[in-house]
Amino acid sequence: MDKMPKWADVILTPLISLILAMAISAIVILAIGESPWLALKTMIDGALGSSYGWGYTLYYTTNFIFTGLAVAVAYHASLFNIGGEGQAMLGGLGVALIALALPWPHWSLALPAAMVGAALFGAAWALIPAWLQARRGSHIVITTIMFNFIAAALLNYMLVNILKPAGTQDPASANFPEGAHLPQLTEMAAALGIEWGKNTPVNITFIIALIACILVWLLIWRTRLGYEIRALGRSEPAALYAGISPVRITVIAMLISGGLAGLMAINNVMGEAERLVLNAVEGAGFIGIAVALMGRNHPFGVFLAALLFGFLYQGGGELALWTSIPRELIVVIQALVILFTGALDNMVRMPLERIFLALRGKGHA
Amino acid sequence: MDFATIIQILDSAVRLMTPLLLACLAGLYSERSGVFDIGLEGKMLMAAFTAASVAYATGSPWLGLLAGIGGSMALALIHGLASITFMGNQLISGVAINFLASGMTVLLGQRIFGLGGRTPSLTDGGRFGEIILPFADALRDVPVLGPVYADLISGHSILVYVAFLCVPLTWWVLFRTRFGLRLRAVGENPASVDTAGVSVTRLRYASIAICGLLCGLAGAYLATGLSAGFVKEMTAGRGFIALAALIFAKWRPWSALFATFLFGLLEAIANRYPNLDLGVITIPSMFMNALPYILTVIILAGFVGRAIPPRAGGEPYVKER
Numbered sequence: 228m229d230k231m232p233k234w235a236d237v238i239l240t241p242l243i244s245l246i247l248a249m250a251i252s253a254i255v256i257l258a259i260g261e262s263p264w265l266a267l268k269t270m271i272d273g274a275l276g277s278s279y280g281w282g283y284t285l286y287y288t289t290n291f292i293f294t295g296l297a298v299a300v301a302y303h304a305s306l307f308n309i310g311g312e313g314q315a316m317l318g319g320l321g322v323a324l325i326a327l328a329l330p331w332p333h334w335s336l337a338l339p340a341a342m343v344g345a346a347l348f349g350a351a352w353a354l355i356p357a358w359l360q361a362r363r364g365s366h367i368v369i370t371t372i373m374f375n376f377i378a379a380a381l382l383n384y385m386l387v388n389i390l391k392p393a394g395t396q397d398p399a400s401a402n403f404p405e406g407a408h409l410p411q412l413t414e415m416a417a418a419l420g421i422e423w424g425k426n427t428p429v430n431i432t433f434i435i436a437l438i439a440c441i442l443v444w445l446l447i448w449r450t451r452l453g454y455e456i457r458a459l460g461r462s463e464p465a466a467l468y469a470g471i472s473p474v475r476i477t478v479i480a481m482l483i484s485g486g487l488a489g490l491m492a493i494n495n496v497m498g499e500a501e502r503l504v505l506n507a508v509e510g511a512g513f514i515g516i517a518v519a520l521m522g523r524n525h526p527f528g529v530f531l532a533a534l535l536f537g538f539l540y541q542g543g544g545e546l547a548l549w550t551s552i553p554r555e556l557i558v559v560i561q562a563l564v565i566l567f568t569g570a571l572d573n574m575v576r577m578p579l580e581r582i583f584l585a586l587r588g589k590g591h592a
Numbered sequence: 593m594d595f596a597t598i599i600q601i602l603d604s605a606v607r608l609m610t611p612l613l614l615a616c617l618a619g620l621y622s623e624r625s626g627v628f629d630i631g632l633e634g635k636m637l638m639a640a641f642t643a644a645s646v647a648y649a650t651g652s653p654w655l656g657l658l659a660g661i662g663g664s665m666a667l668a669l670i671h672g673l674a675s676i677t678f679m680g681n682q683l684i685s686g687v688a689i690n691f692l693a694s695g696m697t698v699l700l701g702q703r704i705f706g707l708g709g710r711t712p713s714l715t716d717g718g719r720f721g722e723i724i725l726p727f728a729d730a731l732r733d734v735p736v737l738g739p740v741y742a743d744l745i746s747g748h749s750i751l752v753y754v755a756f757l758c759v760p761l762t763w764w765v766l767f768r769t770r771f772g773l774r775l776r777a778v779g780e781n782p783a784s785v786d787t788a789g790v791s792v793t794r795l796r797y798a799s800i801a802i803c804g805l806l807c808g809l810a811g812a813y814l815a816t817g818l819s820a821g822f823v824k825e826m827t828a829g830r831g832f833i834a835l836a837a838l839i840f841a842k843w844r845p846w847s848a849l850f851a852t853f854l855f856g857l858l859e860a861i862a863n864r865y866p867n868l869d870l871g872v873i874t875i876p877s878m879f880m881n882a883l884p885y886i887l888t889v890i891i892l893a894g895f896v897g898r899a900i901p902p903r904a905g906g907e908p909y910v911k912e913r
Contacts, residue, residue: 365899379882388876553698555694569681569688572678
């Protein structure tokens with residue numbers, strides 16, 4: 228019998244962890260001589276107080292949904308993919324190569340092609356660590372960390388030596404053709420006669436991200452492959468006994484994970500910058516870890532956590548603009564969320580379990 | 593390439609390998625006791641910040657060093673709490689510690705100094721000076737060995753020599769003392785150590801404290817030896833290169849010396865020749881920067897000798913009841 232009811236496990240523990248993380252963040256803000264209340268108000272105003280704020284919040288949310296789903300899928304196979312950052316970088320390279328390869332006539336053609344490029348490049352970057360884990364037993368955490376650095380070097384090389392148009396100084400690719408411009412939500416709202424989110428980068432990728440959440444849910448809980456992934460994640464010997472090949476499932480789970488991380492590039496490279504720049508990912512790959520942990524590796528949880536981090540990201544930018552609190556506050560909050568929901572999980576869970584056991588004991592007596 | 597240039601590159605390699613070596617040995621203690629540590633980077637960064645801040649405020653690099661060790665130890669304690677006491681995921685804890693250091697250093701730096709996360713530059717009094725070994729100047733004119741002694745071996749800050757001394761010391765502690773035997777045992781088979789009546793928890797906390805201490809030295813060296821002050825993200829992935837070196841060295845102290853020297857040398861060469869022209873092909877600096885990571889992946893793949901981590905690494909020890 229479980230020690231805790233399911234709702235407590237799914238909702239209560241992450242909520243308490245989040246409250247702890249926020250409380251410590253408030254103490255940090257106090258320690259640097261600012262008001263946590265004012266900071267929170269500035270963040271809410273800046274991120275949720277206007278359609279402009281929402282536009283940016285949802286743009287960041289889109290990034291984090293993809294990287295969060297990437298971490299979550301791998302986690303179900305009990306693989307810890309820290310390589311989302313590198314996989315998303317490579318995804319950006321895939322998008323750029325495809326967007327620049329043809330004079331795309333219309334986005335409806337460019338988008339599917341770029342999605343294939345993004346997913347393929349991201350998946351390819353996850354393939355080697357996956358294969359090494361499955362076949363040679365090299366720890367996937369270490370190899371994906373190494374691959375993040377290799378990706379950064381590769382991207383730097385590609386941008387400086389190959390993709391940079393002649394005569395420019397900026398290590399960035401040429402601008403994508405007009406036809407590769409993705410519809411912004413602003414434009415879509417305007418077509419319906421609504422004025423919403425002017426000058427914000429949120430685009431059609433947000434809708435694709437929502438679809439990705441549903442597809443990942445279907446994959447994990449409604450398909451044979453998802454079952455095999457979860458079985459492997461729970462117990463490798465049991466999976467082996469059930470005729471599931473650990474090598475095959477490890478590689479497939481990582482390919483899906485890498486592909487999802489790569490797909491993030493549709494949002495930031497094709498949807499926003501419309502060219503490939505250095506450090507386009509801006510740490511979103513790492514935030515995916517916090518998002519997946521917070522969201523308990525469930526697509527709906529990932530969506531909520533991504534929204535939370537989207538809010539923190541946009542709010543943090545506003546904070547840096549209007550107060551003397553640097554943007555890096557968000558990094559601290561992110562660290563605390565990872566710490567409490569991931570590493571110190573038992574610190575919250577153990578006392579809770581004790582409380583529930585005590586309550587249950589009373590009920591029986 | 594003449595002899596003087598080679599000496600210069602080697603000298604630069606020695607300076608660059610020092611933080612790697614200290615961090616690598618730090619990771620060695622932790623991982624040998626069965627606690628994975630991908631938070632070396634964060635601990636170094638925090639140490640660099642606290643060391644630079646205190647060295648600036650007091651004008652003493654020694655007080656800075658103490659502060660550096662303190663900053664690093666605080667994070668090590670969090671790692672211990674998460675991975676030993678609360679039996680959490682050690683990798684996730686390491687990730688959190690890296691972000692915590694990355695954010696807190698800028699937040700505190702901006703609050704205290706208002707320079708966008710930098711500390712003010714340290715003057716000579718706040719830094720570790722170069723130690724000129726005896727007779728260095730007198731022996732400089734001796735062919736070959738003279739420059740090696742005067743320019744390569746002599747003239748580093750004290751922490752460089754400390755780092756090198758830590759290698760035999762670590763070897764001795766791990767392989768010649770009872771503590772070392774237990775530490776290695778607890779990383780391979782904690783249950784047996786527990787059965788023998790030795791506390792797994794206490795041993796792992798001890799090794800994590802040593803890890804914090806050495807990361808503190810590494811960070812302090814970065815901020816008060818190698819450079820003059822702290823800048824945002826100044827570790828720049830060195831903690832991960834140290835981790836790579838640890839795997840490359842297969843968790844052994846002497847091999848750690850060679851691995852970190854190799855990686856330090858690569859960095860020194862990349863710094864000196866941004867685009868290395870080998871006649872046939874030109875190697876871009878990005879490749880040189882990525883080489884430690886690529887080499888580590890190859891080692892991990894087991895194509896050049898297999899790297900097998902301590903068996904109980906990453907597993908929290910649950911005492912049976």
